Structure formats: C-alpha cells, structure tokens
Amino acid sequence: xKVLVLGLGNMLMGDDAFGGKVxxxxxxxxxxxxxxxxxxxxxxxxxxxxxxxDADRLVIIDALxxxxxxxRIFRLEGEEVPCAFASKLSVxxxxxxxxxxxxxxxxxxxxEVVVWGVQxxxxxxxxxxxxxxxxxxxxxxxxxxxxLAGWGVAPVAA
Amino acid sequence: MAxxxxxxxxxxxxxxxxxxxxxxxxxxxxxxxxxxxxxxxxKGRDPRDAHHFTxxxxxxxxxxxxxxxxxxxxxxxxxxxxxxxxxxxxxIMGVQNIQDHVIxxxxxxALDWVDITSALKADPTKTAQLAQSISDWGKSSATYFKGVQxxxxxxxxxxxxxxxxxxxxxxxxxxxxxxxNLMAVAxxxxxxxxxxxxxxxHAILGSKNPHPQTFLVGGMAIPVDPNSQxxxxxxxVALIRKLLRRARVFVxxxxxxxxxxxxxxxxxxxxxxxxxxxxxxxxxFPMDNSGSVESNWFPRGVILNKDLANVxxxxxxKIAEYVTHSWYSYxxxxxxxxxxxxxxxxxxxxxxRPPYEFLDTEAKYSWVKSPxxxxxxxxxxxxxxxxxxxxxxxxxxxxxxxxxxxxxxxGPEALFxxxxxxxxxxxxxxxxxxxxxxxxxxxxDNMGRGILEVHNGEKWDPSTWPKExxxxxxxxxxxxxxxxxxxxxxxxxxxxxxxxxxxxxxGPRDPMGQMGPYEAALIGTPIADPEKPLEILRTVHSFDPCxxxxxxxxxxxxxxxxxxxxL
Numbered sequence: 167x168k169v170l171v172l173g174l175g176n177m178l179m180g181d182d183a184f185g186g187k188v189x190x191x192x193x194x195x196x197x198x199x200x201x202x203x204x205x206x207x208x209x210x211x212x213x214x215x216x217x218x219x220d221a222d223r224l225v226i227i228d229a230l231x232x233x234x235x236x237x238r239i240f241r242l243e244g245e246e247v248p249c250a251f252a253s254k255l256s257v258x259x260x261x262x263x264x265x266x267x268x269x270x271x272x273x274x275x276x277x278e279v280v281v282w283g284v285q286x287x288x289x290x291x292x293x294x295x296x297x298x299x300x301x302x303x304x305x306x307x308x309x310x311x312x313x314l315a316g317w318g319v320a321p322v323a324a
Numbered sequence: 325m326a327x328x329x330x331x332x333x334x335x336x337x338x339x340x341x342x343x344x345x346x347x348x349x350x351x352x353x354x355x356x357x358x359x360x361x362x363x364x365x366x367k368g369r370d371p372r373d374a375h376h377f378t379x380x381x382x383x384x385x386x387x388x389x390x391x392x393x394x395x396x397x398x399x400x401x402x403x404x405x406x407x408x409x410x411x412x413x414x415x416i417m418g419v420q421n422i423q424d425h426v427i428x429x430x431x432x433x434a435l436d437w438v439d440i441t442s443a444l445k446a447d448p449t450k451t452a453q454l455a456q457s458i459s460d461w462g463k464s465s466a467t468y469f470k471g472v473q474x475x476x477x478x479x480x481x482x483x484x485x486x487x488x489x490x491x492x493x494x495x496x497x498x499x500x501x502x503x504x505n506l507m508a509v510a511x512x513x514x515x516x517x518x519x520x521x522x523x524x525x526h527a528i529l530g531s532k533n534p535h536p537q538t539f540l541v542g543g544m545a546i547p548v549d550p551n552s553q554x555x556x557x558x559x560x561v562a563l564i565r566k567l568l569r570r571a572r573v574f575v576x577x578x579x580x581x582x583x584x585x586x587x588x589x590x591x592x593x594x595x596x597x598x599x600x601x602x603x604x605x606x607x608x609f610p611m612d613n614s615g616s617v618e619s620n621w622f623p624r625g626v627i628l629n630k631d632l633a634n635v636x637x638x639x640x641x642k643i644a645e646y647v648t649h650s651w652y653s654y655x656x657x658x659x660x661x662x663x664x665x666x667x668x669x670x671x672x673x674x675x676x677r678p679p680y681e682f683l684d685t686e687a688k689y690s691w692v693k694s695p696x697x698x699x700x701x702x703x704x705x706x707x708x709x710x711x712x713x714x715x716x717x718x719x720x721x722x723x724x725x726x727x728x729x730x731x732x733x734x735g736p737e738a739l740f741x742x743x744x745x746x747x748x749x750x751x752x753x754x755x756x757x758x759x760x761x762x763x764x765x766x767x768x769d770n771m772g773r774g775i776l777e778v779h780n781g782e783k784w785d786p787s788t789w790p791k792e793x794x795x796x797x798x799x800x801x802x803x804x805x806x807x808x809x810x811x812x813x814x815x816x817x818x819x820x821x822x823x824x825x826x827x828x829x830x831g832p833r834d835p836m837g838q839m840g841p842y843e844a845a846l847i848g849t850p851i852a853d854p855e856k857p858l859e860i861l862r863t864v865h866s867f868d869p870c871x872x873x874x875x876x877x878x879x880x881x882x883x884x885x886x887x888x889x890x891l
Binding site for chain 1: 364365377386427431475479482513516517519520523
C-alpha cells in the first residue's frame with residue numbers, strides 16, 4: 167500500500183502556507199516507511215496527477231474556508247472532500263476538486279482520501295502565518311502521524 | 325457539516341463585464357478582483373535567492389518566473405552563462421511551453437468548442453473513420469472510441485462532473501458533429517496521460533518537479549557528466565530523447581490534426597476576437613551563448629496596427645505601467661506611467677464591497693495594472709511571437725503558418741482573431757516540439773567533446789558586484805512576454821517588479837482611455853444567448869488567461885463571473 171501526504175497552498179500567502187509547513191515539520195520530525203511519500207504540492211494542478219496515481223491512500227493538508235474561527239481544525243473524508251475544494255483552483259481551472267475528478271475519470275483515484283485542514287485567518291502576501299493558524303501546526307502534525315499509524319504505516323520519531 | 329466556502333489561492337478572479345447592443349458586444353471591461361503584490365516580499369533579500377520566491381508567485385508557471393528572475397540578476401551583474409546551461413534552460417522552457425499549450429488546448433479551451441454531451445451520441449465506427457482520415461495516430465479503432473464513450477457515460481452518471489461542470493452544454497454555438505466531439509474527448513483523456521509523460525523531463529533536468537531546484541544565477545546547478553550516475557549522463561539523455569520524441573509525435577499526430585479539424589468548423593471565428601492589433605515579443609530560446617538579442621530563435625520585436633511590413637525594435641525602456649484604472653496609487657500621481665525599474669506596488673482599493681453587481685468602470689476597476697509600450701496596449705503570447713517571427717521572415721515559422729493557413733483556406737489576416745490566436749499556439753507547439761530534440765542533440769554533442777561546464781561562478785561572490793546595478797530579465801513564457809526588473813544596492817534587492825503576460829493582456833483601460841487586449845478583443849462579438857455567453861469564453865480563453873499570476877474565471881461557487889448588460 168502506498169500513501170501520499172500532500173501539503174497544498176501558496177508559501178507566499180500567509181495562512182495558505184499551512185499545508186506545506188505541516189509537511190516540512192513532518193519531514194523534520196519523523197522517519198517514514200518507504201511506502202509513504204510526503205510532498206509540498208504548492209498550488210499545482212495537473213502536475214500532481216502522477217503522484218495521485220501511485221497512491222492507494224491520500225492525506226491532503228490545506229488551509230480552508232469553513233466559516234469557523236481562524237485556527238480551527240477540521241478532518242474531512244468522503245463526499246466532504248470535493249465540497250471543501252469546490253473553488254480552490256490551480257492550473258487552467260484545475261483545482262483540487264478537478265484534480266480528484268480527473269483521477270476518478272482515469273480510474274486512478276486513491277481508495278481513501280482524508281483532508282486535515284485548518285480555518286485560515288489571513289490570506290495575503292506574507293511569509294508568516296497568523297498566530298491562530300500557527301498554533302494549529304503542531305496538533306495537525308500529530309494528527310497526520312496518528313492517521314498514518316492507523317493505516318499501518320506509523321512514522322518513527324527521528 | 326457547516327457551510328463550506330473555500331478560499332481561492334493567489335490567482336485572483338478574472339471578471340469580465342460586457343455590454344450588449346443588438347446582440348453584439350459594444351463595450352467590455354476586464355477586471356481581476358484579487359490583489360497580488362508579491363514583489364514587496366523580495367525587497368532587501370539576496371538577489372541570488374530571488375528565484376526561490378518568484379517561482380512561488382504562481383503554482384503553475386514555476387519555471388518561468390525562475391527563469392526571468394535569474395536572467396534579470398545575470399543582466400544586472402553582466403554574467404554570461406555556459407553553453408550547456410543555455411541548452412538545459414532551452415529544454416526546460418521548450419517543454420514548459422509545449423506541455424502548457426497542450427493542456428490549454430485540451431483541458432481549458434477545447435470545452436469552448438467541443439460539446440461533451442454530444443459525444444455520448446456519436447457512432448464509434450464513424451468516429452474511427454473520421455480519426456483515421458485525418459491522422460496516422462494508432463488509437464483510432466471503433467472499439468477504442470466505444471470504450472471512451474462508455475467511460476464518459478459512467479462518469480457523467482456519477483453526477484460529479486468535475487472539470488466538465490459549468491459549461492454551456494447543448495449551446496447553439498457548438499457546431500461539431502457528435503463524432504468529432506467524441507474524438508476530441510478521447511484526446512482530452514490521452515492528453516492527460518501525455519502531459520504526465522513530457523513533464524518528466526523537468527523532473528530530470530530540474531532534479532525535482534514540481535518546483536525544479538536546479539536554476540542558479542550564472543547557469544544551472546545540475547551537473548553534466550557522461551561518467552556520473554548523479555549527473556545528466558548518457559542514460560538520462562537517452563530517456564529525455566525518448567520522452568521528447570513521444571511528445572512530438574503526439575503533437576504532430578493528435579494536437580495539430582485536431583486543431584485543424586475543429587477550426588474547420590469554426591472559420592467564422594477568424595473574423596472575431598482580433599483586439600488591439602499591437603504585438604510585443606521579447607524574443608527567447610537563444611541559439612548561442614553570446615547573450616545577444618539576435619541569438620534568439622523566436623525573435624524580439626513590436627508590431628503596431630497589424631502592420632506585418634514593419635517590425636519595430638523592442639526597447640524595454642519604452643515600457644510603462646499605468647494605474648489610472650487599477651487599485652494602486654503612485655506617489656507622483658496615478659495618471660503618470662512608471663517604468664518597472666521605478667515601479668510601485670502600493671494598493672488602494674476603492675471598489676465596491678462584495679457582493680456587488682457591477683464595478684464602477686469609470687473609476688479604478690481592477691487589481692491588474694495597465695502596461696503600455698510607447699503608450700500603446702500590446703498583446704503578448706503565442707500569436708504575438710508567431711506574427712512577429714512571420715513578419716520577420718523566420719523560415720520555420722513562415723512555413724508552418726503558411727501550411728496552417730493553407731489547410732484552412734484563409735489568408736494571413738485570419739491570424740488577427742480568436743481562431744488565429746488558438747492556431748498560433750498550436751503552430752508554436754509543433755515548432756518547439758521539433759526544436760527540443762535539436763537542443764538535446766547539441767547537449768549530447770557537448771558532452772561527447774568533454775564540454776561539461778554548466779555554471780559560471782565568476783560573479784557569484786557579492787564582493788565582486790558593483791555597489792549599484794539594475795537588470796532586465798525576459799522570458800517568452802507560454803502565455804507571453806514575461807519581464808522581471810531588479811535594482812540591486814549593496815548586495816541586496818532594492819526594488820523588484822514583474823510584468824507578467826496576463827498583465828499585458830488582461831489589464832484595464834489606461835489614462836488615454838485605450839482598452840486592454842481582452843477588452844478590445846471582445847468588441848463586436850455576437851452573443852447568441854446573454855444568459856450563456858459562450859462566445860466571451862472563447863475569446864478570453866484564446867489568450868490562455870493566467871490563473872495564478874493575474875486572473876481566473878471562476879467565482880466562489882465554481883461558476884464563471886461574466887456579467888452581461890443588455891441595452
């Protein structure tokens with residue numbers, strides 16, 4: 167079984183850097199099984215397709231707009247996933263939702279997709295995230311590690 | 325679960341407002357409704373690091389911003405790169421262009437011309453006959469097309485249309501027979517596989533994709549060495565050659581025949597979408613490492629008023645950006661243009677609070693600035709590149725453009741249109757797909773002769789730099805002329821400005837009242853159904869609007885923002 171852990175978002179846009187930052191913390195903190203690939207997907211669209219194809223399970227980490235207070239953490243799965251990304255767009259109108267739909271059309275959608283997201287505070291040009299969203303980094307790092315453990319690919323502390 | 329209202333990324337929204345009179349567009353306004361001003365992040369940083377930030381301007385065109393910002397620093401410091409670095413850069417840029425163009429044609433633009441719902445009604449046997457009549461491409465049996473049709477039917481049956489949602493299926497302006505629609509949909513799926521294959525070249529030359537890591541001021545950071553496992557060696561050259569060849573065959577046997585087949589049903593679109601008629605290209609793809617403008621395979625130049633008999637020299641000093649109708653303020657007054665070296669990015673939003681119905685287009689109405697050359701609006705992109713090369717008598721461009729015009733039985737004036745823009749992108753893809761292999765041959769030849777240098781480190785150390793320097797870095801990105809301007813003072817970035825292709829094309833009016841290229845291109849276009857303005861999408865999409873740099877076409881609920889006022 168192959169697992170892809172995909173952080174999404176723009177590193178230059180404040181809280182949108184959340185996904186990428188969680189991925190880099192995970193990489194610093196743990197050693198992963200050869201079956202787990204961690205990736206900072208940035209804001210790319212179709213370029214991510216080959217990575218989805220190779221994955222049986224997918225964890226996406228991203229900043230979301232859930233009409234909640236900034237920093238609140240969400241875990242989404244199943245039908246909630248395409249809804250959460252209904253207008254997060256990337257290449258050529260290919261957003262995460264479209265990426266997943268295209269993978270499904272090709273018969274390559276990972277059998278399980280889980281999103282760990284945080285309610286964003288500010289999305290504007292900045293290299294730092296808001297304090298509320300920064301505080302969510304640690305719990306999400308641990309949550310992803312636990313998620314992986316549940317799939318039998320627990321990371322080992324570095 | 326509660327309301328889900330996701331955040332859009334840096335792309336911002338493209339919003340088109342159009343005014344209809346007697347069924348035709350009488351006036352149009354192009355607005356981007358999201359702020360971008362990432363340049364401010366670069367001030368004070370080491371110019372050698374600029375590309376690490378600029379490649380994140382945009383999630384999609386990572387390589388193009390890396391390229392332009394490295395070149396502006398090299399220009400400022402007077403650095404000449406080794407021949408191998410030139411060839412590797414040409415390959416990376418060439419691959420970026422063809423991948424982008426194929427994705428644009430099949431995954432963005434095709435749905436403006438191809439009706440997926442009609443494909444479900446096609447006869448697979450007749451589809452096979454059609455496909456075989458226009459190309460030698462192998463995947464063309466009735467069984468194959470039947471399989472594709474069944475896959476699409478099953479997918480549509482799930483109710484999750486994904487990328488096919490929000491289109492105007494069944495619109496009267498769709499004109500392809502069901503079989504042509506099915507063939508195009510099959511190729512939509514094949515192009516998805518194709519683009520994954522070709523982009524592997526970036527993973528090899530960039531050490532990593534997404535976000536290639538091998539760009540470096542002074543050359544490239546990937547070693548070239550026939551005897552090393554960790555370098556570009558003979559095995560990797562062989563793999564790249566295989567990928568480039570497969571890419572070219574797809575372009576020759578699928579993309580170009582499809583483009584010609586689809587275009588033949590829409591020849592009236594050679595009469596719409598022309599726009600400003602002024603074109604600008606910085607030139608790119610150097611054929612030697614002299615660093616001279618003349619060495620560029622795609623030439624530099626400017627054409628005014630569609631005058632193919634006169635190609636003017638392009639001098640970047642004649643570029644100025646206006647903010648009269650953009651949500652910025654200039655310290656010396658908003659009606660004066662600023663050259664990018666002196667550019668300012670101070671935002672000043674004066675628009676309505678969302679949600680709103682219409683923008684006040686008499687005042688400021690966009691986050692995109694209005695760049696002008698000699699105070700004229702300029703179209704940039706594949707059409708600009710092809711028209712300028714054609715007018716300069718570029719042999720390969722002339723031959724291929726004349727071939728396409730001949731096939732469609734139209735004259736050169738047809739280039740100045742929505743159809744011409746879409747055809748120019750295909751022509752350019754074909755030329756680059758063929759040229760890529762020659763650059764690889766030269767790289768392989770250099771390796772064989774023991775020429776392995778990839779980096780010029782003479783000016784790497786900031787102690788070798790002048791106290792003050794300024795540079796212009798250009799690149800002909802898939803969407804057009806991309807310029808980065810840097811001022812370096814005491815080893816740090818004092819000012820950095822990027823003028824991206826979609827700023828040229830999508831910008832609003834200037835203080836003289838001249839429309840930007842999108843706006844001008846929409847004038848006179850007939851709209852069959854104001855509720856479903858498919859025709860606006862055709863023309864705006866023909867420019868390949870850059871989602872990430874300036875604009876995109878969807879609003880928060882996933883539908884395109886187009887407001888049409890009927891008089």
